[in-house]
Amino acid sequence: MASIGYARVSTVEQNVDLQHAALRNAGCKRIFMDHGVSGTRAKRPELDKMLEHLRDGDEVVVWKLDRLGRNTRSLLALIDDLEGRGVHFRSLTEGITTTGAMGKAMLTVMSAFAQLERDQLVERTTAGMAAAEANGRKAGRREVTMGDWKVKRAHELKAQGLKPSDIGKLIGASRATVYRYLGLGAD
Missing domain, CATH: 1.10.10 (Arc Repressor Mutant, subunit A)
Structure with a gap:
């Protein structure tokens, strides 16, 4: 059994070092890393490479659940696909593994909470933008002008x-x- 790590950051400005170190400490000999790729995107090049690389008995290790997927449905579908291929899953931050029934149940609950957190963030952002617009301010990044x-x-x-x-x-x-x-x- 090989422990294979997967790390992802949403923007190129973000740093993957913390995830990389945690995955190395967890025993991952090979780590696939997507830089500047949102978890909501269907195509993540390094994730796709990792999925092709996996063999029966391997274990996919992530630093945190949301690194693998942003919504409950896609995350659970991906992990179900892994399990169907004989590949286990482990999330370091949440302490979840799919090697037992309790781990699978906790994964479902934790991914639902991760989805809830993401949905609330979207709601707060939308509300903030509407409030800014109602007060005559333009929401979002300011426009840069050159002299x-x-x-x-x-x-x-x-x-x-x-x-x-x-x-x-x-x-x-x-x-x-x-x-x-x-x-x-x-x-």
């Missing part, structure tokens, strides 16, 4: 053949802002 001289300089640098990421570094703007002000499609 006229930066826009002019960006066009000059583009004419010289520089890439938007390099232009952004030179004028102190993000690549996305440079794309927007130069009227380019994001790549």
Whole structure:
């Protein structure tokens, strides 16, 4: 039996080191890691690779339940598929394993609470955005503007053949802002 780890962070700015260390300490020799991939997405490249790699008798280990899936239905379906293939599951933070009946029951309860937490977060976010709008404020990330001289300089640098990421570094703007002000499609 091999313990195979899976770690995931939703944004590229987040760090996977804590999960990686915990999985190594739990005995995982191989760890698959998705960076910048939401748990709500159906396609997670490293998760797909891990699923192909698994063999009968292996154990999938995650740091926390929500790293594997964000909603109860998909999480339970994935774990049911693993069990059908003879692969066990263990979540370190929640202390859940599917090697016994109690573990399977706790997994169902814990994944339901994880779904509840996610649903409440969505409700609070929606309510906050509605309240902001009702008070005349625009919710969400503020729009970044560049001064006229930066826009002019960006066009000059583009004419010289520089890439938007390099232009952004030179004028102190993000690549996305440079794309927007130069009227380019994001790549």
